Amino acid sequence: MKNIYNDNTYLTNNPDWHAEDALFKADQILKVLKMIPGSISKIAEIGCGSGQILVELSNKLPGQIEFYGFDISNDAINIARTKETARITIRQMDLAAESNENYFFDVLLVIDVLEHVDNYFNFLEGIVK
Numbered sequence: 001m002k003n004i005y006n007d008n009t010y011l012t013n014n015p016d017w018h019a020e021d022a023l024f025k026a027d028q029i030l031k032v033l034k035m036i037p038g039s040i041s042k043i044a045e046i047g048c049g050s051g052q053i054l055v056e057l058s059n060k061l062p063g064q065i066e067f068y069g070f071d072i073s074n075d076a077i078n079i080a081r082t083k084e085t086a087r088i089t090i091r092q093m094d095l096a097a098e099s100n101e102n103y104f105f106d107v108l109l110v111i112d113v114l115e116h117v118d119n120y121f122n123f124l125e126g127i128v129k
Contacts, residue, residue, distance in 0.1 A: 005073035005116070017050035017079050018112070025111055026056030033061075033107065044068040044105040046095055046127055047113035051080030051088065058087050068105065070095045096126030 004010045011017070033040065041064065045054055048069030058067050069080050069090045077092040084090050095103065108127060117123045 006075065008075060010073070011075040017076050019050040019052035019079075022050070022052035022056050026053050026060065029053070029057065029109065029111075030060060036107070040065055040106045042066045042068065042105045043107045043109065044070065044095075044103070045109040045111065046070050047072075047110065047116070048080055048090065049073075049076045049112075051083040051090055053109070053111060054080075054088050055083050058085065063087070068103075096123045 040061075043054075043057065043061075043065060045051075045068070048054060048071050051069050054067045054069050058065070065087070067088045069088065070093055071077050071080065071090075072092065072094045074092065077090060080090045110127070114120045114123070
């Protein structure tokens with residue numbers, strides 16, 4: 001299968017990597033986060049794309065929360081890394097496929113990702129480790 005996420009095909013067709021939808025998505029995520037009991041200290045977005053959802057969330061959530069973005073695409077990571085801050089960390093890695101025992105998050109976001117994954121059952125099993 002052609003890897004449209006690393007050969008500039010997806011970037012050419014989506015130059016902002018859907019950053020324009022981030023504010024709406026972040027607002028919906030905030031509604032769900034308010035329903036989670038207890039405190040949240042680390043939020044990760046698997047398939048973070050442009051990283052803009054993490055930016056919007058970091059602007060609206062308390063300063064002690066850390067945000068992590070993961071993506072497999074060189075193009076997406078190049079966009080997202082420009083948005084790194086003291087609270088937002090971006091990594092290029094397939095968290096579902098690689099050893100991830102060193103990572104623990106209170107919340108995992110998987111926004112608009114499953115439709116891009118060949119085997120979403122394997123993907124989901126990989127990220128819950």
